[in-house]
Amino acid sequence: MTDTIELLEAIGRDASLRHAPGEELAQRLDGAQASAALVAAAASGDSSVLSVEFGQLPNQVPQVNQMPAREDDEPMEEEPLDVPPLGSKS
Secondary structure: OHHHHHHHHHHHHOHHHHOOOHHHHHHHHHHOOOOHHHHHHHHHOOOOHHHHHHOOOOOOOOOOOOOOOOOOOOOOOOOOOOOOOOOOOO
């Protein structure tokens, strides 16, 4: 796995590798004796095959509401506005 990370860093540093077509990148990685998962990811453009190599488990999205909580039982109180009635001069 360390070699895979080092190869990914090298790809990130080298623009010619970063923007290379998938097949060309896969051939170059195969020549550098990269792992089968990294070569497959480069050839297919699907990084999910690297998840197995890195031991990553899928994340589950928590079921949490990110909005401020309000109690449904209590009615919202509206504050009166200090607006003078029409036709009056203040």
